[in-house]
Amino acid sequence: MDTFLSVRHVSRTFPGIKALDKVSFDVTRGTIHALVGANGAGKSTMMKILSGALAPDEGEILLDGKPYRPANPAEAIQASVSTIYQELNLLNLRTITANVNLGREPRRWGFLDEREAERRTTSALERLGAAYLPTKTMVGELKVGEKQIIEIAKALVSECRLLIMDEPTAALNDQETNSLFAIIRELKAGGVTILYVSHRLKEIFMLADQVTILRDGKSVHTAPIAEVTPDSLIGLMLGRKYEGAFPEKNRALGEEILCLEGLSSPPAFDQVNFSLHRGEVLGITGLAGSGKVELGRALIGDWPIANGHILLHGQQYRPDPSRAKAAHIGYMPEDRKKEGVLEELSVRRNIGLPSLAGLSNRFGWIDAKGERCLAQKEVDDLAIRTPSLEQLVRNLSGGNQQKVSLAKWMAIRPELLLLVEPTQGIDVGVKMEIYRLIHEIAASSNAILLVSSEIPELLGLAHRILVLNNGAVQGILDGDQTNEEEILQYTFGQKRGEQL
Amino acid sequence: MLAQSKTARQRIVDLVGENGFILIFIVWIAILILTTRTFLTSQNIFTVLRQSAIITIVGIGEMLIMLLGGMDVSLAAILGFSGIVSVSLMVNYNLPPLAAGVAAVAVGGLIGWINGFLVTKVRINSVIATLGMMNVLNGMALAYTQGKTIVGPQLDGIAFLARGYIGPLPFPVLLMFVLIALFYLVLNKTLYGANVYAIGNNEKASWLAGIKVDRLKMLTFTLAGLLAGFGGLMQASRQGSATSSMGNEFLFPILTAVILGGISLSGGKGKVQNILIAAIFLMTITNGMVLLGISLYVQGIISGLILILALSLDRLRYRRT
Numbered sequence: 001m002d003t004f005l006s007v008r009h010v011s012r013t014f015p016g017i018k019a020l021d022k023v024s025f026d027v028t029r030g031t032i033h034a035l036v037g038a039n040g041a042g043k044s045t046m047m048k049i050l051s052g053a054l055a056p057d058e059g060e061i062l063l064d065g066k067p068y069r070p071a072n073p074a075e076a077i078q079a080s081v082s083t084i085y086q087e088l089n090l091l092n093l094r095t096i097t098a099n100v101n102l103g104r105e106p107r108r109w110g111f112l113d114e115r116e117a118e119r120r121t122t123s124a125l126e127r128l129g130a131a132y133l134p135t136k137t138m139v140g141e142l143k144v145g146e147k148q149i150i151e152i153a154k155a156l157v158s159e160c161r162l163l164i165m166d167e168p169t170a171a172l173n174d175q176e177t178n179s180l181f182a183i184i185r186e187l188k189a190g191g192v193t194i195l196y197v198s199h200r201l202k203e204i205f206m207l208a209d210q211v212t213i214l215r216d217g218k219s220v221h222t223a224p225i226a227e228v229t230p231d232s233l234i235g236l237m238l239g240r241k242y243e244g245a246f247p248e249k250n251r252a253l254g255e256e257i258l259c260l261e262g263l264s265s266p267p268a269f270d271q272v273n274f275s276l277h278r279g280e281v282l283g284i285t286g287l288a289g290s291g292k293v294e295l296g297r298a299l300i301g302d303w304p305i306a307n308g309h310i311l312l313h314g315q316q317y318r319p320d321p322s323r324a325k326a327a328h329i330g331y332m333p334e335d336r337k338k339e340g341v342l343e344e345l346s347v348r349r350n351i352g353l354p355s356l357a358g359l360s361n362r363f364g365w366i367d368a369k370g371e372r373c374l375a376q377k378e379v380d381d382l383a384i385r386t387p388s389l390e391q392l393v394r395n396l397s398g399g400n401q402q403k404v405s406l407a408k409w410m411a412i413r414p415e416l417l418l419l420v421e422p423t424q425g426i427d428v429g430v431k432m433e434i435y436r437l438i439h440e441i442a443a444s445s446n447a448i449l450l451v452s453s454e455i456p457e458l459l460g461l462a463h464r465i466l467v468l469n470n471g472a473v474q475g476i477l478d479g480d481q482t483n484e485e486e487i488l489q490y491t492f493g494q495k496r497g498e499q500l
Numbered sequence: 501m502l503a504q505s506k507t508a509r510q511r512i513v514d515l516v517g518e519n520g521f522i523l524i525f526i527v528w529i530a531i532l533i534l535t536t537r538t539f540l541t542s543q544n545i546f547t548v549l550r551q552s553a554i555i556t557i558v559g560i561g562e563m564l565i566m567l568l569g570g571m572d573v574s575l576a577a578i579l580g581f582s583g584i585v586s587v588s589l590m591v592n593y594n595l596p597p598l599a600a601g602v603a604a605v606a607v608g609g610l611i612g613w614i615n616g617f618l619v620t621k622v623r624i625n626s627v628i629a630t631l632g633m634m635n636v637l638n639g640m641a642l643a644y645t646q647g648k649t650i651v652g653p654q655l656d657g658i659a660f661l662a663r664g665y666i667g668p669l670p671f672p673v674l675l676m677f678v679l680i681a682l683f684y685l686v687l688n689k690t691l692y693g694a695n696v697y698a699i700g701n702n703e704k705a706s707w708l709a710g711i712k713v714d715r716l717k718m719l720t721f722t723l724a725g726l727l728a729g730f731g732g733l734m735q736a737s738r739q740g741s742a743t744s745s746m747g748n749e750f751l752f753p754i755l756t757a758v759i760l761g762g763i764s765l766s767g768g769k770g771k772v773q774n775i776l777i778a779a780i781f782l783m784t785i786t787n788g789m790v791l792l793g794i795s796l797y798v799q800g801i802i803s804g805l806i807l808i809l810a811l812s813l814d815r816l817r818y819r820r821t
Contacts, residue, residue, distance in 0.1 A: 300708065325710030339708055342701040344768055353698055353709045356691050364690040408709065 003062075004029035004193045005050075005162055007219075010059030012045050014395065017387065019045040021217040022059065027162075027210070032184065032194045034204040034225070037214035038237050038427040039399030040385060043197050046214070047164055050195070051083035052076035063162070074103070082155035083164040086425075088147050092140030097121045099139050100153045124153040127190070128183050145176030152183060163187065164195045169203060170425060173288055181207055199427050201230050215239055238429050246460030247439040249479070253463070254278030256314070257416055257447045258299075263308035268294035269471040272308070274464075276416070278445045281438060283462030283479065285452055287491050291471040293334055296420040296451040300324055300331040312416075325354050327416075330409025334420040334451075336398075340405030343394040347386050348375040350393050351407045378407035383433060399430035406437065417441060420451045435461060455484050469493035521760050521810035525781045528788060528806065536791045546670055548787050550662070552779040553672035554579075554738070558731040558750065559757045559775045560683050561612075561724025566758055567687075567700045568720055569767025570626035572615060575728040575754055577637035580747020582608040582732030584641050587742035590654040597657030604736075605729040611637065612725015616718035641744040651741035662738035672734060676776070683772045696720065700767030753782055760810060781810070 005027040012020040020042045027033040037043050048054040050061070052070030061068045063079060070076035076083070090099050097117050106116035121135045130149045133142070139150060148168055155163050165184075169177045184194060184207060198204060204211060205225060212222040213236045221236050228236075258276040263269070269291035276282050286292040297303035299310070301319035310317045312327060324331065333339035341350055352359065352371040359374070360366045375389050382403045386396055393404055402422070409417060419438070423431045438448055438461055452458055458465050462479040467490035474490040475497025489495040532539040558575050565572045586604035589595040595603070611633065618629040664671040687693035695716050698706040707713045731750070736742050761778035763770030785803045794802060 302708065321708050322710040322712050331708060333708060338702070339705050342698055342705050344701045345698065349694065349698070353694070353706070353711070356694055360691040364692050366689060366691055366694060368689070 002029040003027070004064060005068075005195070006062040007046075007050075008060050008062070010046070010049065010056045010061065012049060012054065012056050014045075017395075018217050020049075020056070023214065023217070023219045024059075025212040025219050025222045027193060027195060029193055030188060030191050031209040032188055032196055032207055034208035034211040035195055035197045035214065036199070036201075036204060036211060036233065036237060038429040040216075040397030041214040041237070041427075042217040043214055044166075045217075047083065047166055047195075047197060050076070050081060050162075050164055052081075077103070077158050077160070080159055080161040081164065082158055082160035082162070084148070084151045084155065084166065084168060086167045086170055088144075088151055090139045090147055090150060093138060095136050096125075096133060096139060096142075096150055096153075097135045099150055100124060100157050102154065104158055120157050121153065124156040125149075127156060127186070128153060129179075129186070143176075144171040145173075145180065148172065148176075148180060149183070152187070160192065162193045162195065164197070166197045167199065167425065168196075169198070169200065177203075199425070201233060201428075204233075205230065213237055234428050237427065246435055246457075249281070249461070249463060250279050250439065250443040252279050252443075252445065254445050257312070258449070259311040259314075261309040261311065263295075263298065263305060263310060265294065265298055265304055265306050267471055268303065269298075269468060272466075272468075272473055274466055274476060276447050276449060278415075278447055279442055280464070281442050281448045281450055281462045281479075283450045283452060283458035283465040284468065285455065285458055285465060285487065285491060286468035288453070289470075290468040290491065292451050292453075292468050293420055295468070296418055296449065297333075299418055299449070300329075302333075325412065328412055328414050329416045329418065330354075330412060330414040331418045332405055332409065332420060332422055334424065336402050336405045341393045341401050344392060346390045347379065347384065347393055347396070347404060348372060348389040350404050351375040351378050351411055354408050355411050374411050375407075378411050381410065382407050382437065399426040402426050402430060403433070406434065410437070414441065414446060416447045416449070418449045418451075421453065422450070423452070423454060423457060431457075455487050458487070459484065467491055521762075521781060521813065522777060523813060524806065524810040525777070525784070528781075528784060532784070532788045532791065536788075538791055539788065544787070544791070546673065548780060548783045549673040549676070550670050551783040551787070552776070553676040554731045554734050555750065555753045555757050555782065556676045556776050556779040557679055557734070558728050559754050559761075559779055560679060560772060561727035562754050562758045563761070563763050563770060563772060563775055564683075564696060564720045565626065565724050566763045566765065567696050567767055567770055568717060569700050569703065570619060570717075571755075571765075572630045572721065572724055573627060573751070573755070574611070574615060574630035574634040574637060575724060575731075576747040576750040577634040577641075578608050578611050578725055578728035578747070579732040579735060579750055580745070581611070581637045581641050582729035583736040583746050584645060584650065584732075584742045584744070586658070586733050587650045587652075587655065587736045588644070590657065591650050591652035594654065597654075601658060601733050604733050605726055608729015608732065609722050609726040612728070613718065613722040615725065616721030619721065620714040620717045638744075638747075641747075645742070645744040647744055649741050649743045655736070655740050658733065658737040659740070660737070661734050672738075680772060680776045687772055692716070692719075697768055700764075700769070702768075753779070756807065757782055760807070 003026045008024050009022045010020055011022055023042065023046060035043055035046065045054065049056050052073040052075050068079060070079060100121045101117045106113040118135060125131050125133055128149055133146060139147060168180060172180060188194060196208060208225050210222065211225055211228060213220050215237060254277055256275050256277050260272050260274050263272045272295060274282065284292050284295060294303045298305050299319055300321055310319065348371060352375050355374060356366060359370045372389060379386065384403045384407060385400050393401055422434055442448055450462055459479060465477045465479055465482065465487060467474040467477065467487060469491060470493065474493060477487065538544055558579060562572055562575055582604040585607050586600045589600035589603055590597060615630055615633055618624045619626045660671060662672055666674055687696065695711050698711060699713055699716065703713060735746055757775055757779040761770065761774035785806055789799045789802060
């Protein structure tokens with residue numbers, strides 16, 4: 001075997017947590033090697049070390065047989081290692097050419113050689129089958145999938161031999177994902193070694209040659225992909241046997257909590273009608289741009305409503321976060337880092353924040369002990385992994401941040417929870433816990449509105465699934481009767497419910 | 501799986517970084533104690549503290565706004581305007597000192613409320629909105645006073661504010677400590693303080709958590725205006741007169757004290773007690789140079805250098821991400 005990258009006993013410690021503990025694995029030259037693990041398993045730390053953003057505390061890394069220890073990302077790129085992060089690092093106000101050549105602009109007599117830059121860009125785009133992209137376009141005008149291609153072109157121009165990709169399909173639709181896979185296979189054929197970091201097991205089985213599993217900062221297993229199954233992979237990530245993700249649905253539905261009558265906000269969504277009952281999970285799905293996220297946001301007041309009514313317990317309701325809180329409505333936004341948590345504040349304060357008014361006396365004096373108890377209870381209930389209540393949320397792993405953004409609403413004892421893509425970007429372990437919580441909330445006769453693109457999770461959790469296409473309701477399907485294929489037909493607008 | 505303790509070198513960097521300007525402050529005091537006879541007298545110390553009082557009190561308001569991620573450059577102008585209002589009411593309209601004082605503070609609060617309105621409802625950036633307000637107020641002050649000094653025997657009625665004593669302690673110094681203690685509690689123990697830090701940290705997430713962001717901002721701008729109005733009253737008492745330019749000398753010290761005190765320009769971070777130390781430090785720089793007999797022409801250079809040095813040390817903590 002021709003080993004290209006060899007990671008040997010690499011450890012890295014952060015305050016309060018050992019992120020990597022003697023991690024070792026080998027990557028064969030010219031293969032696609034998947035790196036998987038639950039949130040907090042150490043994937044991001046490993047990636048940052050390989051890309052030069054972090055230094056390991058101990059251990060060594062060999063690249064093509066030579067010691068590899070980049071002091072910063074520039075040195076890593078120099079050593080032919082390129083990294084594409086999930087949140088793409090592109091300059092939206094510069095052209096494709098400027099982005100592709102960024103940091104290694106060709107020069108002639110000290111001046112920028114624009115013709116050479118242009119030539120390099122065109123040839124890189126050709127290699128990626130994206131010659132149709134005009135090189136003078138501002139990157140900000142491109143779609144996410146195209147931006148992804150620009151990132152890869154950037155890596156090609158820097159003559160990368162090891163390409164590290166972090167969840168590259170997170171923001172892509174199926175078609176874009178397929179063309180990205182074609183490109184990745186093309187790169188592999190051209191001799192580039194690829195380290196593919198992802199939660200999406202389906203993709204790993206489609207793409208990877210080898211897989212390394214990290215768990216709690218340790219490398220637990222490396223194997224050819226043919227030797228593992230999805231279930232055994234999940235088992236290795238979790239460290240226990242995996243027994244199906246979804247609990248039995250709650251069957252005891254009660255009175256109506258929420259009712260939408262002709263809610264419209266063109267062009268995002270138009271004429272949405274549904275009712276939601278106690279004990280029920282209502283799924284809302286659709287493609288990107290179908291209006292499902294906007295509908296979720298409108299219900300908390302974060303998206304304007306042009307027409308229609310919302311009835312809450314039969315009363316007119318004008319959405320607004322502080323009124324919603326008073327009515328025991330919780331809202332978990334799609335973008336947890338920007339909207340769900342306050343990164344520079346403690347776990348305690350993040351969880352306590354919506355409950356503080358209830359925890360303070362009439363002079364506004366906060367019951368500090370009450371806040372601690374409340375936060376501790378949620379940390380225990382949701383199994384949030386944190387060294388202490390005072391830890392800053394910034395230092396938690398993504399999945400635990402997601403749990404914090406849910407925990408603060410659990411603390412107000414919600415009667416209605418609005419969840420927008422609650423399992424986006426988190427691993428299967430945390431996903432299962434969030435599913436369990438959704439089930440528990442419904443079972444204690446509260447209601448859940450679940451906006452999601454993950455059809456399996458909708459089928460597993462929702463009593464009914466409302467499908468949007470281009471802002472229009474295509475149908476409300478019975479979660480027990482329908483299947484993935486039928487939902488897809490509705491999302492693409494190829495089929496509509498008769499009653500509509 | 502707890503981490504290894506920090507290295508000794510990192511600890512020193514942390515210590516200096518966390519307290520950068522305090523270190524320079526201590527060195528500067530040491531120099532003054534060694535080279536002058538007069539610095540360490542209670543009279544001189546009280547002079548420094550008294551000079552710090554107005555800056556600290558108005559600085560608290562500035563800090564609250566900066567914790568929210570904004571900035572108010574009109575506070576010094578509010579101070580001047582309120583000072584003129586109070587003096588004019590007493591001298592020209594013979595209002596009793598208490599009524600004139602309440603009016604001056606109320607005027608400050610009203611202007612602060614307008615600032616808050618412009619920022620939250622009209623959605624103008626706070627620096628721009630308050631810059632406009634500053635010009636309006638300075639213009640009104642000039643138009644009203646016609647550039648003349650307002651002075652009269654009626655002002656004896658407010659002399660206590662800046663020159664009075666309670667026991668051995670000058671009243672303004674006592675008030676300064678009381679307000680710092682009060683706002684320490686407000687920021688660390690109350691709902692208002694928790695919400696201020698939350699909004700400064702992430703406004704959108706705080707709003708989605710059900711905090712009434714706009715109302716809290718309006719309240720904070722108003723509070724800062726009230727404090728600045730009170731500062732104007734104190735300054736009128738201190739100089740025993742009012743002039744159109746009486747707020748000008750406070751513009752930079754207020755902002756410097758707050759920034760030196762480590763209040764993050766992007767909001768969400770900072771401790772109120774540091775403003776007190778920073779304000780005293782600022783006054784000690786000026787005081788020390790007078791005591792050392794440094795020529796007025798050179799003073800600006802030296803005070804600027806000391807400030808830059810203190811701020812540079814302060815930034816050490818941001819060097820490591």
